[in-house]
Amino acid sequence: xxxxxxxxxxxxxxxxxxxxxxxxxxxxxxxxxxxxxxxxxxxxxxxxxxxxxxxxxxxxxxxxxxxxxxxxxxxxxxxxxxxxxxxxxxxxxxxxxxxxxxxxxxxxxxxxxxxxxxxxxxxxxxxxxxxxxxxxxxxxxxxxxxxxxxxxxxxxxxxxxxxxxxxxxxxxxxxxxxxxxxxxxxxxxxxxxxxxxxxxxxxxxxxxxxxxxxxxxxxxxxxxxxxxxxxxxxxxxxxxxxxxxxxxxxxxxxxxxxxxxxxxxxxxxxxxxxxxxxxxxxxxxxxxxxxxxxxxxxxxxxxxxxxxxxxxxxxxxxxxxxxxxxxxxxxx
Ligand code: HEM
Numbered sequence: 001x002x003x004x005x006x007x008x009x010x011x012x013x014x015x016x017x018x019x020x021x022x023x024x025x026x027x028x029x030x031x032x033x034x035x036x037x038x039x040x041x042x043x044x045x046x047x048x049x050x051x052x053x054x055x056x057x058x059x060x061x062x063x064x065x066x067x068x069x070x071x072x073x074x075x076x077x078x079x080x081x082x083x084x085x086x087x088x089x090x091x092x093x094x095x096x097x098x099x100x101x102x103x104x105x106x107x108x109x110x111x112x113x114x115x116x117x118x119x120x121x122x123x124x125x126x127x128x129x130x131x132x133x134x135x136x137x138x139x140x141x142x143x144x145x146x147x148x149x150x151x152x153x154x155x156x157x158x159x160x161x162x163x164x165x166x167x168x169x170x171x172x173x174x175x176x177x178x179x180x181x182x183x184x185x186x187x188x189x190x191x192x193x194x195x196x197x198x199x200x201x202x203x204x205x206x207x208x209x210x211x212x213x214x215x216x217x218x219x220x221x222x223x224x225x226x227x228x229x230x231x232x233x234x235x236x237x238x239x240x241x242x243x244x245x246x247x248x249x250x251x252x253x254x255x256x257x258x259x260x261x262x263x264x265x266x267x268x269x270x271x272x273x274x275x276x277x278x279x280x281x282x283x284x285x286x287x288x289x290x291x292x293x294x295x296x297x298x299x300x301x302x303x304x305x306x307x308x309x310x311x312x313x314x315x316x317x318x319x320x321x322x323x324x325x326x327x328x329x330x331x332x
């Protein structure tokens with residue numbers, strides 16, 4: 001019962017955070033980042049703005065939902081501390097989730113207070129966007145790891161060693177790089193929207209093109225190379241004895257191909273807002289699958305070979321199993 005509740009809290013926090021991230025992309029794409037002026041945490045200098053504009057409502061909704069996500073992460077941290085012994089990965093991952101949720105809020109506050117929002121075309125806005133995107137991925141990764149770890153009754157230990165670790169860490173790094181180039185492409189699309197692909201390409205190659213327009217050209221190439229890398233990584237884990245590792249490897253392979261297809265559609269349609277949100281959602285899900293694959297493939301059970309490694313992770317399936325396993329791993 002307790003295990004099921006913790007899983008629910010972990011999954012709800014992850015889903016809520018995903019919604020906040022997608023809404024954040026909508027704030028950027030709809031030019032609503034200055035909806036509360038250069039005020040944070042107040043909105044236009046007021047706690048509850050009177051006669052708010054659409055932009056204010058969009059920005060305020062982002063702030064309120066991110067506040068709720070922060071509360072959920074705190075609840076998750078308390079729940080994992082109550083349920084698992086010291087040193088269990090679920091406790092550590094929930095702690096990292098809170099850390100990255102706080103840094104996410106601070107970067108968001110910085111964007112508002114330094115006015116790196118709406119129509120700001122300054123060069124350092126790109127650095128802010130890149131930092132925001134990297135932190136978002138780290139936050140999602142920590143939450144995904146928490147959701148994965150709370151399902152493990154055997155205290156999971158991740159061992160970063162060997163060829164598997166090199167493959168997976170480079171894949172995580174290349175996804176992060178793709179995310180940064182994507183964030184720059186998204187900034188270019190927001191600041192200099194084009195009605196058609198042809199118009200967009202013409203503007204990108206004009207001599208006087210803004211830096212973001214010149215750089216957005218990189219994203220499809222970097223992303224395609226990274227997708228190939230992900231496919232190779234996924235293929236190398238498809239024959240693992242552990243069923244969960246194989247499933248996650250298949251998800252990474254499928255996700256990489258789907259994401260490239262979505263990217264092409266996004267480009268052909270000149271990145272309309274709904275397509276931007278779908279593309280970001282698919283990127284986040286792909287990242288979560290890759291984090292899951294990394295955890296699963298590098299966890300101590302999966303690293304060992306033979307019959308022992310072929311056993312699926314014990315899960316909180318039945319109350320009988322729960323009773324047997326909880327005495328060994330969770331606090332009583
Ligand atoms: C592994 C594959 C890919 C990943 C992980 C990825 C990821 C991303 C991310 C994270 C963003 C930023 C979204 C935002 O901040 O709102 C983005 C933007 C973008 N991507 Fe990709 N992408 C991939 C492949 C592609 C490909 C192959 C293309 C084109 C052929 C493409 C076209 C675009 C465009 C046009 C944008 C800017 C508009 C927007 O925000 O959606 N992407 N991508």
